[in-house]
Amino acid sequence: MTEARGFRAFPVRSRRRHHTWWGTEWIQAMEDTAVDSGLTKRGRRIAADGRIGPITVSPGRVAAVLDGACQTAVTVEALSGNAWAALVAEASVQSGHLAALLDGYLPHALSGLVPGIGDLDAQCSCDDWGNPCQHAAALCYQTAWLLDGDPSLLLLLRGRSMEELTAAIAEHRANPPVCLTDPDDPTPTTLAAEAFARPVPPLPEPPPPATEELRLLSIEPPPGIDAGALYGAAATAVTRARLLLAAG
Incomplete structure (x- = not known):
């Protein structure tokens, strides 16, 4: 003591x-x-x-x-x-x-x-x-x-x-620890050195381009916000996102 x-x-x-x-x-x-x-x-x-x-x-x-x-x-x-x-x-x-x-x-x-x-x-x-x-x-x-x-x-x-x-x-x-684990989580933890040594997996294929008509969810705008302006800004953002995805 x-x-x-x-x-x-x-x-x-x-x-x-x-x-x-x-x-x-x-x-x-x-x-x-x-x-x-x-x-x-x-x-x-x-x-x-x-x-x-x-x-x-x-x-x-x-x-x-x-x-x-x-x-x-x-x-x-x-x-x-x-x-x-x-x-x-x-x-x-x-x-x-x-x-x-x-x-x-x-x-x-x-x-x-x-x-x-x-x-x-x-x-x-x-x-x-x-x-x-x-x-x-x-x-x-x-x-x-x-x-x-x-x-x-x-x-x-x-x-x-x-x-x-x-x-x-x-x-x-x-007796250095092999890995650090959470006592409340039985899932084994991978060492950082081992994780970085693994090869990088290939990226998944990009999603197919959207072809259906653009549809936005109807959301009640906050007080003082013009509903038409909010809808237009959302539509512009979605359209640009579609163009970026289509261009790869």
């Missing part, structure tokens, strides 16, 4: 102005859904003022106590089975992806780890009506600082670990 990790409180004046792309995306996911931008601005100041206690990162949750009283948490859903399989497949394409993550960099190919708009849920014991409140916003900013230094924390937040990812990549490379 993936274990929680604890981090010391950031000291006063720990403001960070430059973020990694994944730290920036984390903050964007919070700010773009904020009800009150004033609360997020106050949260940014709180993050820099050293009012947040030690931070605990656990599967699906990052939590801290602010000002010694407000219990604040930000939650994010764990990766689904399909999302995890897609992440493992992407990470298996190049060995450099895993090496980069171990070295403290998150490749864009693994962007599925980063929460998007609407993926973060704030909880706090304060009386603020905003979502997130200033305390949860502050926690989000400091969490981004942690993610800047260690993007593997995104794996922990998503309910996984580096050990699981490493093992899954090794398994994927040792």
Whole structure:
């Protein structure tokens, strides 16, 4: 089971102005859904003022106590089975992806780890009506600082670990899937390489030219549209289509 990790409180004046792309995306996911931008601005100041206690990162949750009283948490859903399989497949394409993550960099190919708009849920014991409140916003900013230094924390937040990812990549490379199938659809799926290798079948014979008299369906025109003009435009379109078919 993936274990929680604890981090010391950031000291006063720990403001960070430059973020990694994944730290920036984390903050964007919070700010773009904020009800009150004033609360997020106050949260940014709180993050820099050293009012947040030690931070605990656990599967699906990052939590801290602010000002010694407000219990604040930000939650994010764990990766689904399909999302995890897609992440493992992407990470298996190049060995450099895993090496980069171990070295403290998150490749864009693994962007599925980063929460998007609407993926973060704030909880706090304060009386603020905003979502997130200033305390949860502050926690989000400091969490981004942690993610800047260690993007593997995104794996922990998503309910996984580096050990699981490493093992899954090794398994994927040792036993690559023959084809991808929908578990709800028993019909086998053809690999793309196999499909492209097949010869192109001949086109079917063109339909015989129309010889009967032109007849259009009677359709009630919308309000404000001249019925005669609509019929004439349809007749012109059908006639041109017939000429194009006849000409091959």
